Amino acid sequence: MAFTDNIESAFETIGKDNLSEVRKTALENFKTLGIPSARHEEWKYTNIKTKLKENLKLVASAESQVAGKAKINVFKAIEGTKLVFINGYFSPAQSTITPQSGVVSGSLKELRSQYTEVFAKYFNKATDSTTENFAALNTAFAQDGAFIYIQKNIKATQPIFIINVYDAASSDVFTQTRNLIVAEDGAEVNIVEDFQNTGGEKTYNHVAEIFIGKNAEVNYTYLQIENKQTTSINSIEAKLEKDARYHISTLTFEGQTVRNNVNAYMEGENAIATLNGLYLGKETAHIDSHILVDHRVPHCDSHQVYKGVLDDESTGVFNGKIFVRKDAQKTNAFQSSKAILLSEDASVNSKPQLEIFADDVKCSHGAAIGQINKNELFYLRARGIDEATARGILTYAYGSSIIDAITLPELKDYLYTKLKERLNIAF
Numbered sequence: 001m002a003f004t005d006n007i008e009s010a011f012e013t014i015g016k017d018n019l020s021e022v023r024k025t026a027l028e029n030f031k032t033l034g035i036p037s038a039r040h041e042e043w044k045y046t047n048i049k050t051k052l053k054e055n056l057k058l059v060a061s062a063e064s065q066v067a068g069k070a071k072i073n074v075f076k077a078i079e080g081t082k083l084v085f086i087n088g089y090f091s092p093a094q095s096t097i098t099p100q101s102g103v104v105s106g107s108l109k110e111l112r113s114q115y116t117e118v119f120a121k122y123f124n125k126a127t128d129s130t131t132e133n134f135a136a137l138n139t140a141f142a143q144d145g146a147f148i149y150i151q152k153n154i155k156a157t158q159p160i161f162i163i164n165v166y167d168a169a170s171s172d173v174f175t176q177t178r179n180l181i182v183a184e185d186g187a188e189v190n191i192v193e194d195f196q197n198t199g200g201e202k203t204y205n206h207v208a209e210i211f212i213g214k215n216a217e218v219n220y221t222y223l224q225i226e227n228k229q230t231t232s233i234n235s236i237e238a239k240l241e242k243d244a245r246y247h248i249s250t251l252t253f254e255g256q257t258v259r260n261n262v263n264a265y266m267e268g269e270n271a272i273a274t275l276n277g278l279y280l281g282k283e284t285a286h287i288d289s290h291i292l293v294d295h296r297v298p299h300c301d302s303h304q305v306y307k308g309v310l311d312d313e314s315t316g317v318f319n320g321k322i323f324v325r326k327d328a329q330k331t332n333a334f335q336s337s338k339a340i341l342l343s344e345d346a347s348v349n350s351k352p353q354l355e356i357f358a359d360d361v362k363c364s365h366g367a368a369i370g371q372i373n374k375n376e377l378f379y380l381r382a383r384g385i386d387e388a389t390a391r392g393i394l395t396y397a398y399g400s401s402i403i404d405a406i407t408l409p410e411l412k413d414y415l416y417t418k419l420k421e422r423l424n425i426a427f
Contacts, residue, residue, distance in 0.1 A: 003056040003174060004035065010058040011140060018113060019123070026129045026139035033133045045317045045349045046288045051231050051257045056174040056203060058141050060087055075194075078410040080159040081105050087170040088177045088204070089144050102154030103189075108147040108180055118149055122182055126209040126237035126265070134233045138207040142178035145206075146193075152213070153186035159408060162193040166202040166230075179208035183216040185241075192411060194223040195232070201256075203231045210238040210246075214268060217245040219407055222260075224252040225418055235261040240300075242268030249406055251415065252279040252287055253422050263292040266300040266328070277306040278402040280422055281314030281346070288317035291335075295328040302332075307402055308339035309395055309423075310346035321353040322363055329358050335365035340372060340398060342391075392425030399423075 003010075011027055038047040075082065083105060084094040090107035097105060104111065112119050129136040146162045164177065183189055193208070212218050222236065232255060238246055252258055264273040279287045293302040308316045318337045339348040352365040372394050380390035396419060403415045420426065 002054045003052070003058055007031070007058065013059050014141065014143065018116070018119075022124055023140045026124075026136045029129045030133065030136035030140055033131075033136060036133050042290065042319075046257070046259055046286065048233070048257075048259065052174065052203065055172060057172055058174055058176070060089070060170065060173045060175065074414065075161055075163070075192075078159065078161075078408065080161055082161045082163060083107075083146050084163045084165065085144065085146070085177065086165050087167065087173070088175040098158050100154075100157060102151040103156050104147070104149040104151075105160050106147055107144055108178060109144040111147045115147070115149060118182060119180070122209065122211050123180055124209070126211065126239050127207060127235065132235070134205050135207055135235055138176045138178060138205050138235075142176040142207065145178040145180070148179070148181045148189065148191065150183045150187035150189045150216075152184040154184075155187070156189040159190040159192055162191065164193070164195045164206070165198065166196070166204065167198045168200055170202055171200050173203070175202075175204040177204065177206050179206075181208065181210045181218070183212050183218050185213035186215050187213060188217045190219045190407060192221045192223065192408070194225065195230070196226045197228060197230050199229075201229045201231070205233045207235045208237070210236070212238060212240045212244040212246055214241045215243040216241070218247075220246075220248040221406055221408075221411065222248065222250045224255055224258060227252075227254040227258070228256070230255050231257040233259045233261075235263070237263050237265075238273070239265045239267055240271035240273060242270060244268060244271045246272070247274045247405070248276070249402060250277040250289070251402070252277075253418060254280075255285055255287060257286045259288045259290070261290045263294070264302065265294045265296060266302065267296055269297050269299045271300045273300075273302045274405075275302070275304045276402050276405055278399050279306075279308045279316060280399070281308070281310045281316055283312045283314060285314040286317075287314070289319070291318075291320040293322050293333060295322070295324045295331045295333065298327065298329045298331070300328065300331055302334070304335040304337075305402070306337045307399060308348060309342065309399060310339060310348060311342040313343075313345045315346070316348040318348065318367070319351045319353070320365070321355065322365065324356040324358050324361055324363065326357045329360045331358060331361040331363065333361070333363045337365075337367045339369045340395065341369065342372070342395070389425060392423045393427070395423055396420060396425060
């Protein structure tokens with residue numbers, strides 16, 4: 001029996017809350033939309049229907065809400081707030097919140113009743129539950145996640161970590177989690193979100209809504225490092241006001257089936273969005289990156305750089321779209337997608353897109369898929385480096401450029417180390 005067959009009864013177990021009407025509307029939207037098939041253009045290369053097990057539950061049991069132990073020690077050397085979520089639910093005992101005036105962070109479930117005006121203004125305003133299948137499902141069923149609210153002209157002095165841990169108690173659950181991140185005018189914040197699978201098959205649907213006010217800045221690092229045997233759908237939706245600055249780096253080092261939707265909506269003039277990504281596939285992993293930058297007003301800049309490394313029988317997908325509306329004159333938009341295939345059985349489907357309805361713009365895109373450069377490999381081999389190490393060095397140099405753009409030094413060091421481990425190199 002498919003999990004959608006019992007969707008009504010699962011919905012009733014949630015009970016009423018201050019999002020009940022929003023949930024009901026989203027549920028009806030999902031029932032209309034359903035699970036997309038490979039015939040859906042946006043899911044052409046990822047048949048998600050075949051990846052979702054039929055016996056999945058949409059609501060976790062009470063036991064799974066408190067089970068598990070977070071692996072947060074990987075970030076112990078970095079000072080900052082640590083919000084830990086186990087199987088989709090906030091764990092106060094394992095979280096550490098550094099107090100700062102004007103900075104609110106914690107459980108969305110707990111804080112939404114305290115910040116009703118913020119929720120009324122922003123919640124479910126970046127996603128479109130009428131057209132986005134899994135955003136509708138998430139809106140209907142997500143009960144917890146991170147709430148981060150940076151008030152006007154406040155600069156968060158330390159980074160905020162969101163650490164999502166999945167253990168054995170969530171193996172039969174299609175976990176739905178939701179983040180709401182608001183940086184008011186003139187605010188600044190550095191956010192790191194991490195996903196960790198402690199073992200076994202896991203499935204989750206995660207949505208993050210990000211609102212960046214006038215002259216505000218959000219740096220967001222999205223990590224899927226210890227995520228093996230995971231089927232995940234991730235939607236990161238950001239809205240940028242005038243003079244806003246947004247930098248997101250998405251790093252996927254593991255995952256069985258991963259779909260990352262990274263969308264930025266330029267709603268105020270002179271906004272700047274930088275979207276970087278690095279994905280590594282091995283064995284039979286499938287990693288799908290869908291990127292959209294929607295230029296709605298004039299004088300905005302956007303930059304997309306995505307790099308992939310595929311080995312064994314893994315597959316990658318890059319679908320990047322730059323959309324320039326009629327009134328968005330003086331747009332400057334750049335997109336680059338590159339992938340290296342380390343085996344004959346690995347593959348990538350690349351689909352760069354430009355839809356431009358304005359005439360005074362600078363827009364470009366490029367896509368390349370290939371193997372390690374033979375001349376560069378020969379150069380290293382000629383200097384006494386064995387072939388495996390030489391391939392590792394070249395691949396590391398290729399991928400580490402995405403990590404270079406991350407602003408937290410300690411986090412960069414951690415990611416450099418993880419990249420070396422993932423590529424089986426030591427230097």
